[in-house]
Amino acid sequence: MQGSAQPSIRQLGVAAPCRSRRSLVCRAASGVKEVTLLDYGAGNVRSIRNAIKHCGWTIKDVKSAADITSADKLIFPGVGAFGAAMESLEQQGYTQALKEYIKADRPFFGICLGMQLLFDGSEENGGCEGLGLIPGQVTHFDKSKGLPVPHIGWNDLIQKHPSTLLSTVGDRRVYFVHSYHATPSPENAEWVLATAEYGGEFVAVVQRGNAYATQFHPEKSGAAGLDVLRSFLEPEVVAARPAPEATSNGRPRGLAKRVIACLDVRANDNGDLVVTKGDQYDVRETASTGEVRNLGKPVELAGRYFDEGADEVTFLNITGFRDFPLGDLPMLEVLRQASKGVFVPLTVGGGIREFTDGSGKHYSALQVAAEYFRSGADKVSIGSDAVYAAEEYLANGGKKAGGTAIEQISRVYGAQAVVVSIDPRRVYVAAPGDTEHLTVKTSKPGPNGEQYCWWQCTVMGGREGRDVDAVQLAKAVEDLGAGEILLNCIDNDGAGQGFDIELVDAVSSAVTIPVIASSGAGTPEHFSEVFQKTKAAAALAAGIFHRREVPITAVKEHLNSSGIPARTA
């Protein structure tokens, strides 16, 4: 047992399956640090691979049920939808081997869906049976409670009893991203090691004997997550360490408001990929050279923001609308390199759409996104293509066509993997009747004293305005299956005068998915303002972080001291 007061399954009297003792003895004796990974091919497991390697371990992939049976330690990062995962396990003949492995109290670590699958079943996909090892059903978060769903971000754990697995976490938050959850009950109490709170208590970590599983993602939970992973891989080393000191004396608890660093990336005139940043989307120097502003190298900057405590890092390939992203090998390489050392979620945007190349070969948006996921992205962000999809949806009276990039990617990778990036511009009108779009009465009147405005969506990085407003777009893409909105604002971009509170309020009140406020941050107070006055779940900034004008830690400290939960360690 790994330092737990809980009885192991073996102690509970379940027989171990037959397994070669020789392989165990040989590998342990030779000191090989090898863990077996059950990747049933449903999606991106690059992050967990990177995290395992970072901990100094090598990976053996499961290729047959026998590999499960003979594993010394097994990690199961569930990806995708519950029903598809169960079907895939069944088809590949893994179900029985997996059940027997866990019942025999062999070292097991399930992640996210890899935890949910241990339960009796889930209401996802209209109801499916799970592995039936833990009593209880997995259910959808209740949207009527007014909290954004998916539950995305860094939340506190409520530990129920001591365990080596969590002994090094202390009071640091960990990263969750899910729409479904299991609920603690008297029937599953012996399994529940920790819960978390999101409109009610849900199961965050389970353990029985040597079987562990987390709803959160250790591979995306920064240093705290890597410590959890090490605790599973090397419990004897971790058990000998002193407990970490509390870092959060008196801080606000619960789901933290996220602070995201954004890297606008494009090739400069010499063809080098650089992080750039403009004002109102103009990224060229105004001086006579007219060169693309160069604010650093993408991989280096992403690493710096991880070290400085960014909750997520976003890469926007800002000329992706005109280049074919799969021909953009440097950007894919940026992701591959960045994901090796950045253990918080990575989003990539720009050019996510279907494409036919010069030779007539057609690539679906799903194939484009899949390549980004394989290269290390956790989420893709769709800009222009989402506007076209929403236009089609609105023209069809709110009917879904089924084939849009949002729908395709969401269906395969889950809503939480699909962000829609909105690039709106303010349009002023004298009276609400002057436009068919929903207007708000603004506290910042227009150039001719107009009292009302709406926000026009644009495509191709603000180059073309479309006849759809930001609120319409947000509602449409939520229905199409997007899991999050990245809400930029062309008027405020780079100005350092604060977020467009009226815009963020209008959009975040209109949808039930999380909204990331973006554009205009200049001071830590701008972050507290957007969180106090709107329902934004996260706030993103670029210029102030690139130019080192405001450290991320200063933003977080300010938020916490203003009573707004922020992750500081």
Ligand code: 1PR
């Ligand atoms: O249309 O799917 O190819 O996606 C293109 C993506 O590139 C979109 O997400 C779009 O927002 C982005 N993009 C296109 N052109 C630009 C540009 O700046 N010329 N950048 C651009 C968008 C906005 C934010 C920026 C915040 C914070 N940049 O990403 O980082 O405004 O800045 P601040 O804190 O300095 O104010 P597609």
